[in-house]
Amino acid sequence: MASDVNTAFAREKSDQLEAARAEARAFQDRIDRGDIAPIGGDRYRVMTGWDAGETFTVQRDAEGRIEELLAQHGLDTTSGGAALYTSTPAWHGLGAVIPGGITEVDEVLKLGRIDWAVDKRPVLYEWDDGIRAADDRYVTVRRDTGGALGTVGGRYEIFQNERIFQFLQDLVQRYDAVWESAGALRGGRKVFVTMRIPHSIVIDRGGLDDEIVLFLAAINSHDGTSAAESVVTPWRIACGNTERFAIRDAVHRWGIRHTKGGLTTLSEARRSLGLTMAYAKKFEAEENRLVQTGLMVDDFHKLIDTLWTVDEDAADRARTAACKRHEELDGMFRDQAGQLGRNAYAAERTITDYLDHRMRVVPRTLSEELARAQRSLEGGTDDLKSKAHRELLVLTR
Known part of the structure; x- marks a missing residue:
């Protein structure tokens, strides 16, 4: 059967453009929700969750599309190398x-x-008649570089x-x-x-x-x-x-x-x-209770449905993705069960492994490794892990 390469090319480019627009919308949604905030250039700060305050840099291609999200390691480098x-x-x-x-x-x-070591030095300020010292206010200073670290009160004790x-x-x-x-x-x-x-x-x-x-x-x-x-x-x-x-x-x-x-x-x-x-x-x-609790494959399937609910009116694309996830988790559980036994512990290990290493990441233009690092940065899977643990503990009773 002959194919029209022009039509195929047009369809492929259309899909690529729609994917780029979806990626941009998803990123903007995170800004609108207040999850992240721009802090200048291509740098952003995480505003919610346990990782509030961490920063990351967005690298874009020539057309402005996101290529990579680079998390910052945050290590001190003022001494010429990473302090670790x-x-x-x-x-x-x-x-x-x-x-x-x-x-x-x-x-x-x-x-x-x-x-x-760290020292406390008086906070000084300039006034008309010269330099004055602020009452009961001190700057904590690194003794090796002289770098100011913060401002503290007189009762503050330095822990070297x-x-x-x-x-x-x-x-x-x-x-x-x-x-x-x-x-x-x-x-x-x-x-x-x-x-x-x-x-x-x-x-x-x-x-x-x-x-x-x-x-x-x-x-x-x-x-x-x-x-x-x-x-x-x-x-x-x-x-x-x-x-x-x-x-x-x-x-x-x-x-x-x-x-x-x-x-x-x-x-x-x-x-x-x-x-x-x-x-x-x-x-x-x-x-250990999870290890001792047998789990049928059907029970594991119920756990998947509990963790990832799919609405009755969900789009075909969402249903297809759910089906693929279901099949992948089923195969992973059978593999884990072969090593650990068909029990609730194998089920928990399967869910944890999937969330940490196998779950699909968005936007799709990111490399898998960097996208997973960004998801970990925001603690995006913690609730699912805790929910899986609680649901499996119920079975042990």
Whole structure:
């Protein structure tokens, strides 16, 4: 059968133009909703969710169409390199990587480029008769570069970078801990330290032996905008985004005010850490209940329909997409069931894997990797993961 190449070409270009217009409309909708805001040039700031404040850059082609969304790693670079030490390579490929990690605090401080101290200097202002000092107002200043980090009051106590390491060591009462990551964000305004907790969560011990590693992190601010925080989280902090993810996904966290006794009173921090480990044991028990709960393929299909509802009057395109998603998830579940058994845990792993690595991303002109990074930046799949976990727990009862 002969084909009209001119008609085919016209149809293809029409589809491309419509896709570009749809992409532009979707991006503008996010601006109109207040989810993101332009901050000059091709840079935008996330305005909602746990990642409010993060920025990204939009790269466009010659015709103004979006090609890439580039998330900002946020690491401090004022010392000439990225301020990061990590035991595992990060997604951005920056920092000093020491496989297996090290235990020496001084070495981590140096490798993470946070071996500097902070001072408080009086806030000065110019007046007719010269320079005056503001009452009870101080600037926090990096001792190595002289860079101003923030403005604080007289009662504000500086937590030096080295002291944060000592705090975590005292908290867990271990001085041979392996440090997983350390570094600075936003010009040194925030500093983070992460150690691995010796007690991991193990799903189906003696069977699957599926391990979930938890980390104890301290996030300290030098700009006076927030208290220091300790969090127990599955995230190893390695950039501005994972710092936010660590706080968002923390199984427990507690703040430490910048006062003289802030880092010396450990009883409350140890109580909070104890509560966290109790929560981790509860989560481990929930996951083990999922392992022990058989799940038929039909039940998994019902879970898919619960997570992704399709309206009766949905367009054919939406129905086709739902059908493809259904088929892909069905195949993934059967694969997981072959490895983990046909149970609720395999179903949860399937949903998580799909949301993290397989779910289609928009706009379609983005590369898969960058688009997924942007979706992670905004935490777009967290609610679905939590809903899947709750729905599957219902089956265990």
